Amino acid sequence: MVNEKRYTLQVLNSLVREAIEAELPDEYWVEAELSECRESRGHCYMELVEKDETSNTPVAKASAKCWKQTWTMVQPYFERTTGQPLRAGMKVLLKVYPQFHEAYGFSWIVTDIDPTFTLGDMAQRRQKIIAQLKAEGVFDLQRELTIPRFCQRIAVISAATAAGYGDFCRQLEDNEYGLQFYPTLFPAIMQGEQVEQSVIAALNQINEHAEEYDIVVIIRGGGSTSDMSGFDTLPLAENVANFPLPIITGIGHDRDECVLDMVSNTRVKTPTAAAAFLVAHLADTLQHLNDLQQRLSFMLTMFKTNFEHQLDQRYERICHAIQQRIVQERHHLELAAQRIELLDPTLLLQRGYSITLFNGKVVRDPQQLKVGDEMETIVEKGKIISVVKV
The missing domain is CATH 3.40.50.10550 (Hypothetical protein af1403; domain 2)
Structure with missing residues (x-):
């Protein structure tokens, strides 16, 4: 092991950087979800993650950076298009190239962001929420x-x-x-x-x-x-x-x-x-109330007018009925007066008839009287007092 070649960390990291630059020289579009997104000194620092669709478990992670010069251009465009800023939980499509730094390690450098991809994902998530609400x-x-x-x-x-x-x-x-x-x-x-x-x-x-x-x-x-x-x-x-x-x-x-x-x-x-x-x-609502008030006022006016007209008609009918009734009753009174006049006892007395009274009552049957009773006989020009003898 002593004879094997040894490297310093910086040298080894340099080899990694050179290998990456040689093998991955291009820019790549990558789909990922933002697990973190923050700004510092005009730069944007992101943490990317890919999750298993069934278990939602992360299967890949990486850091990404968007330098100030690029970020000042892509950020406003992204927000104007999507109506939202980049935030954690959002799915994005980034154009990146790899960068490995001997002191800071590996990260993807972002050169562009496609907001239409995020819009599609947002719309899809929104439709899922709407479908869930409708299902409920x-x-x-x-x-x-x-x-x-x-x-x-x-x-x-x-x-x-x-x-x-x-x-x-x-x-x-x-x-x-x-x-x-x-x-x-x-x-x-x-x-x-x-x-x-x-x-x-x-x-x-x-x-x-x-x-x-x-x-x-x-x-x-x-x-x-x-x-x-x-x-x-x-x-x-x-x-x-x-x-x-x-x-x-x-x-x-x-x-x-x-x-x-x-x-x-x-x-x-x-x-x-x-x-x-x-x-x-x-x-x-106020206008509706005013309209109702006007309609009610109109109806009351019409009702009052109709009511007054009906009262006038009824008054005329009542007056006419009263006049007719008075004429009828006057005629009845005249007939009654004639009948009373015909039944006046003085007329009978003038014709030679007389009326015999006992105790103020007319005597119609001799059996009503007895011996000694005093009777009063009224004739046209006076009274005759008599006593029953037999």
């Missing part, structure tokens, strides 16, 4: 909810210091109709890896007092609009889809709908658009 029967649950007509008590999920939240509140407060709204903020992280956990926590807080609110608004503004990854997760989508109150999303992303947009009740583009939607909704 919750994908359309939010759209089955009706936004209340008097939607004024608003639970807002947003970063407390976000400019979009301030814009949202000002838009509500300064509305042209003078309508009143009552927003309550539930602060949450709206960018980065903690979005999912933070927004779900805010939803849980609102759910504990759901009867105090009419609607939930999830808004995001004032920061970078590129990182939407936190809104494309299954747990957050499930929470939103199953929430008992209607949810409006306004998270400032024009390019594509995220899964959160798809499962919400109503999707708008920005926080101000969310406020404008709520103002218009309540204004429509």
Whole structure:
């Protein structure tokens, strides 16, 4: 062993570097998943991994670097195309060449990134989430909810210091109709890896007092609009889809709908658009009430007019009936007066008849009297008093 050739580590590493440069002189497109991605001094440092499709166990790992000169060009293009920054968990297609440094070891040097590959992977993952939500029967649950007509008590999920939240509140407060709204903020992280956990926590807080609110608004503004990854997760989508109150999303992303947009009740583009939607909704309710008031007023006027006309007609009929009844009753009275006049006893007395009374009662039968009874006989011109003798 003493006679065998020995190398210093630097020399041996140099041999490795020369072998790699000789055997792998070209650039290569490689598919991988980012297990780590960070920037430092304008450079981007990545950790790449390939996982077994069945067990999800890593089968290959490597480090990669994108130097500042290249990174300043590929990063903006990637974010404009995908709508998201490079982040851990993302699948990427990188153009690389190998580099082995005697002091720092092996790494792949990134010279280009194909954002369309990542877009395809994102779309595929999104479709898997959508398929899962549909399989669970919750994908359309939010759209089955009706936004209340008097939607004024608003639970807002947003970063407390976000400019979009301030814009949202000002838009509500300064509305042209003078309508009143009552927003309550539930602060949450709206960018980065903690979005999912933070927004779900805010939803849980609102759910504990759901009867105090009419609607939930999830808004995001004032920061970078590129990182939407936190809104494309299954747990957050499930929470939103199953929430008992209607949810409006306004998270400032024009390019594509995220899964959160798809499962919400109503999707708008920005926080101000969310406020404008709520103002218009309540204004429509006010207009509906005004229309009902006008219709009711018209109906009451018509009813009053018809009622007065009917009263006039009934008054005329009643007056006519009363007049007819008076004529009839007057005729009856006249006939009765005639009959009474014909039955007047004085007329009989004038004809020579007389009326015999005993104790003030007319005597019709002699058997009513006995000897000694005193009778009174009335004739036309006086009275005759007589006593029964026999």
